[in-house]
Amino acid sequence: MRTMPEECRSGLPDIECIRGFAEESPMSVVVLEGPAHLLRYANRAFLAATGRAEAALRDQPLAATLPERDLALLTMLDEVRATGTARRAEAIPLQLGGPPARRWDAELSAIRAGGGRVAGVLLLLRDVTEREAQAERYRTLVEVNSLAVWIAAPDGTLLENANWAEVTGLAPGTAGGPSWLEAVHPEDRAQAAARWLQAIESGEVYEAEYRLRRADGGWRWSAARAVLRRDETGRILEWVGANADIEARRQAEQALRASEDRFRTLAEAMPHLVWQTDAAGRVEYVNRRWRALTGLGLAALAEEGWLAALHPEDAARLAPGWAAALAEGGAYDADARIRTAEGGAPWHRVRAASVRDAAGRIRHWVGTCTDVEERHQAEARLREALAMQEQLLREAEHRIKNSLQLVAALLRLQSGRMPEPAAREALEAATARVQAVAEAHRALQLSPDLRSVRLTDMLRELAAGASVQQPGCDIRIAAPEALALDAERAIPLALILSELVTDALRRERPAGVTHPIWLEARQEAGRLEVSVADGGRLMPSDHAADRMGETVIRALARQIDAELVVGEGPDSEDRQVTLRMRLQPG
Numbered sequence: 344m345r346t347m348p349e350e351c352r353s354g355l356p357d358i359e360c361i362r363g364f365a366e367e368s369p370m371s372v373v374v375l376e377g378p379a380h381l382l383r384y385a386n387r388a389f390l391a392a393t394g395r396a397e398a399a400l401r402d403q404p405l406a407a408t409l410p411e412r413d414l415a416l417l418t419m420l421d422e423v424r425a426t427g428t429a430r431r432a433e434a435i436p437l438q439l440g441g442p443p444a445r446r447w448d449a450e451l452s453a454i455r456a457g458g459g460r461v462a463g464v465l466l467l468l469r470d471v472t473e474r475e476a477q478a479e480r481y482r483t484l485v486e487v488n489s490l491a492v493w494i495a496a497p498d499g500t501l502l503e504n505a506n507w508a509e510v511t512g513l514a515p516g517t518a519g520g521p522s523w524l525e526a527v528h529p530e531d532r533a534q535a536a537a538r539w540l541q542a543i544e545s546g547e548v549y550e551a552e553y554r555l556r557r558a559d560g561g562w563r564w565s566a567a568r569a570v571l572r573r574d575e576t577g578r579i580l581e582w583v584g585a586n587a588d589i590e591a592r593r594q595a596e597q598a599l600r601a602s603e604d605r606f607r608t609l610a611e612a613m614p615h616l617v618w619q620t621d622a623a624g625r626v627e628y629v630n631r632r633w634r635a636l637t638g639l640g641l642a643a644l645a646e647e648g649w650l651a652a653l654h655p656e657d658a659a660r661l662a663p664g665w666a667a668a669l670a671e672g673g674a675y676d677a678d679a680r681i682r683t684a685e686g687g688a689p690w691h692r693v694r695a696a697s698v699r700d701a702a703g704r705i706r707h708w709v710g711t712c713t714d715v716e717e718r719h720q721a722e723a724r725l726r727e728a729l730a731m732q733e734q735l736l737r738e739a740e741h742r743i744k745n746s747l748q749l750v751a752a753l754l755r756l757q758s759g760r761m762p763e764p765a766a767r768e769a770l771e772a773a774t775a776r777v778q779a780v781a782e783a784h785r786a787l788q789l790s791p792d793l794r795s796v797r798l799t800d801m802l803r804e805l806a807a808g809a810s811v812q813q814p815g816c817d818i819r820i821a822a823p824e825a826l827a828l829d830a831e832r833a834i835p836l837a838l839i840l841s842e843l844v845t846d847a848l849r850r851e852r853p854a855g856v857t858h859p860i861w862l863e864a865r866q867e868a869g870r871l872e873v874s875v876a877d878g879g880r881l882m883p884s885d886h887a888a889d890r891m892g893e894t895v896i897r898a899l900a901r902q903i904d905a906e907l908v909v910g911e912g913p914d915s916e917d918r919q920v921t922l923r924m925r926l927q928p929g
Contacts, residue, residue: 355454355462358384371439371447371468373405374454380405380420380464389468392439405466409438419451420464427453427461434475437468445472491555495569495582499543502581510586512558528554528562535567546571546579555586564593606709616681616691616712618649622705624669633712638684649710654680654688661693672697672705678719681712689716776838776895796833798822798864798873805840806862813848822864828871829928832903836922839899840875842892843920847877871926876919 355376361384365372371389375382382400390397393408400408406417416437419430430451438444448469456462491510494502501523507513511526524532531553542549549569554562569584610617610630616637619628626644634640637652644651650658650665657679668675675695680688695710802820809818828836840862847860861876900907905924 355383355456361465362386371466371470373466373468374463375405375420375466376463378421378424380417380424382408383463389439392445392468392470394440416449419449420466423451423453423464424461427455429453434471445470446475447471491565492585493569493583495584497543497571497579497581499539499582509558511556512560513556526556528556530554542569549582549584552589563588564590613711615714618710618712620648620708620710622669622697622707624648624665624708627707636683637681652681654682656680665695668695669708675710678715689714690719691715776841780834780838795827795829797824798826798828799824801828801833801837802840802862802864805837805844808841809844809848812845816848817859818844818862819859820862823866826864826866826871828926832924832928835899835903836873836905839896839905839922840873842896843875846892847875866926867923869926870923872921872923874919874921 355374358374361372361374365384365386368386369388371392372384372386373382373389374384381402382405383402385393385397385400390400393400395408405420409416415432415435419432422428423430430449432449434446435449436444437447448471450467452465452467453461454463454465491507493507496502507526513526524536527535535551535553538551539549541547549567552564552566555565557563565586566589567584567586569582572580572583574580606619607628610619610628613630614632616633617628617630618626618633620626626641626648629639629641629644629649633652639652647658650662653661661677661679664677665675667673674697675693677693678690679693681691682688691712692715693710693712695708697705698707698709700706799820799822802822806818806820810816844860844862858877861874863876864871864873866872897907900922903924905922908921908923910919910921
């Protein structure tokens with residue numbers, strides 16, 4: 344009788360008893376038989392991990408289920424089959440399904456047939472990929488943030504610190520008991536030891552910052568933190584702690600303190616009032632000059648901030664601008680009166696700028712108040728002098744106008760006594776010209792700055808003066824209220840318009856016919872146009888007085904660089920003279 348090969352003999356016990364507990368298990372359960380580790384059973388978890396059906400795997404070597412043969416697992420299977428001794432392995436990589444490989448904790452136990460012979464192997468696999476990934480992240484985090492990670496006994500004796508020698512340059516043995524303090528800077532040891540003893544006695548979290556010895560003999564700031572680990576009954580098992588590297592933070596803090604010290608020194612030495620607020624505008628610091636001048640310290644500025652030192656009118660005026668600067672982060676600059684402890688209120692120039700951190704966030708505001716009382720007094724004196732000068736100019740213009748009107752009145756009186764018509768007409772023409780200059784000065788008096796003349800005022804004065812010469816005449820004006828001309832050209836223009844209006848009034852009209860005289864000013868294409876329109880011929884004329892008037896008109900037009908145009912008015916029967924010139928003097 345031929346003997347069957349071992350692979351063909353079924354020495355396994357009833358698999359149904361294994362199926363009963365394995366089918367619903369979250370672990371992958373596999374029953375393997377013979378030296379080739381033929382797969383006789385796989386539960387649902389294993390099939391799900393491989394992504395294959397049980398029929399496709401049954402009676403196949405386990406190696407066939409692994410895309411890349413894992414020699415370590417196969418070696419352990421061979422050892423269990425040969426010795427019958429159970430084996431365990433943690434976090435071994437297995438690629439049961441598609442890539443990438445996952446990590447599994449494996450337990451291998453021998454399955455024995457009758458007589459104690461090893462017939463197969465029971466393989467239990469627990470997927471620990473996420474656990475290992477989390478552990479790896481934790482280890483990486485520790486390595487990134489910590490100089491050393493350590494474990495201490497409940498009484499504080501240091502039990503484990505794998506990289507202590509690498510970090511401190513001290514032998515691991517010297518880290519036991521209180522000798523770990525040898526790695527702490529002498530100036531920091533007492534404080535570190537006191538806090539450690541306090542934490543041991545109270546069971547509270549241990550936290551301390553101290554300089555830790557480096558392997559090269561130097562020192563580096565570290566932050567130590569340790570917490571107790573207890574069992575389910577609350578019994579203390581150990582302390583788990585770490586030293587994080589805070590050298591960069593400490594250096595930044597020292598640099599900041601040095602910078603603040605320099606700022607304080609500079610602020611106290613400056614001949615200005617200096618203050619500092621936080622990002623929200625709350626006052627954090629004022630220098631001695633501020634306190635000496637205002638008598639106000641930090642407590643008095645708690646509610647209103649530095650605005651509390653200002654004159655009430657100025658505080659109300661500056662508050663919106665300061666609020667906008669705080670919101671937008673822009674520089675602040677304004678003048679205000681600061682109330683002194685003695686009751687004065689000298690003017691100061693208030694300037695403030697934001698100080699930002701590396702991320703661009705506002706850390707605080709620094710402000711200075713510079714005494715500008717002398718400047719404000721000088722500006723006030725200047726304003727008074729300008730006001731006095733303007734008053735004198737207006738008085739001079741008034742006197743000039745009155746003097747010219749007196750001259751015109753004398754000429755008018757003299758012309759009435761002239762028997763010769765020609766002489767009388769000459770005096771009347773001279774009277775009209777003097778009156779026109781007086782009316783121009785009157786219009787100049789009405790201007791806000793005495794440097795320009797509103798044309799509406801000038802045309803209105805010319806019309807009023809003509810009405811004095813010719814009672815009942817109809818003179819109408821039209822000009823925009825804002826249209827103005829510089830004083831130097833306004834007076835010659837007034838003389839030209841007076842000549843044209845006088846000429847128009849002198850002409851005879853049919854009985855019963857009324858025809859108004861129009862004085863108009865307008866702006867056209869950036870140029871000023873001033874016109875006089877009348878039903879008669881304004882220019883030229885054979886009359887001697889008219890020829891004289893034309894000579895005066897053309898001479899004055901050249902003086903003010905005006906173009907003289909004679910043509911038809913709005914009505915075809917009208918005749919119109921228009922002067923065109925630049926709005927601004929050339």
